[in-house]
Amino acid sequence: YQQMLERYQADLSDNSNTSSLLKPDIRSYNTLIAAYSNVGSQESHEYAERLLNRLLYDDASIGPDNDSFSAVFKGLAKGQESTSAMAYERILSKKEKYQEENPSRPVQLVAFDYLRFIGQDSRCNNAEISFRLLHKLLRSLNDGSLVLQTWERKKLSLACGAVMKSLLRKRSE
Numbered sequence: 001y002q003q004m005l006e007r008y009q010a011d012l013s014d015n016s017n018t019s020s021l022l023k024p025d026i027r028s029y030n031t032l033i034a035a036y037s038n039v040g041s042q043e044s045h046e047y048a049e050r051l052l053n054r055l056l057y058d059d060a061s062i063g064p065d066n067d068s069f070s071a072v073f074k075g076l077a078k079g080q081e082s083t084s085a086m087a088y089e090r091i092l093s094k095k096e097k098y099q100e101e102n103p104s105r106p107v108q109l110v111a112f113d114y115l116r117f118i119g120q121d122s123r124c125n126n127a128e129i130s131f132r133l134l135h136k137l138l139r140s141l142n143d144g145s146l147v148l149q150t151w152e153r154k155k156l157s158l159a160c161g162a163v164m165k166s167l168l169r170k171r172s173e
Contacts, residue, residue, distance in 0.1 A: 029055055030067045037075025045075050049091070056098060063105050069095045085129040092133070127166035134163050 029051055036048035052072050055064040069091065076088045099107050137156075140146035148156060 024059075024062070026055075026062050026065055026068070029059075029062065030065070030071060033068055034071040034074075037071045037078070040075060040078035045072075045087070048072050048075050049087070052091070052094075056094060063102065064098065064107060065105070066107055069107065089129050089133065127163060127170050130159075130163045131167060134159060 033048045033051045036044040036051070049072060052064060052068055055062060055068055072091050073088065076091070095107065098105070137146065141148055
């Protein structure tokens with residue numbers, strides 16, 4: 001996939017024959033992001049994040065959608081690296097910023113973006129980041145900018161318990 005994108009970029013820089021090229025759209029980007037995210041390795045996540053950044057900054061005419069961010073989040077939730085929590089928070093901040101700067105684009109924050117990672121800090125040992133994410137989620141629910149779906153309520157309850165348990169465990173160490 002990466003070779004295909006690199007070849008596409010090389011063809012674009014050779015302006016002689018761009019009219020005959022197929023140009024990537026949001027589906028092709030999302031397919032690649034999802035493919036990299038499904039691998040679950042640190043390297044594949046970096047490729048997925050590079051593609052997301054390309055949508056955010058280099059190919060802004062297309063721009064990311066909920067599926068773009070969701071695929072990256074899914075890959076982070078699969079990962080085993082201790083940096084997953086920080087990467088998750090970084091991607092979520094990019095999504096929040098993109099939403100603020102592009103209100104007409106179909107990207108919105110959803111509770112599951114938060115819940116996908118919160119409470120999994122026993123795996124990544126980063127209770128403080130999970131607590132910050134939980135706090136953001138609860139604040140957004142309180143001010144009405146997020147709506148919690150019925151099926152997400154149990155996940156929220158479990159996430160709160162897991163974060164509190166992790167924080168208590170960390171304090172006792």
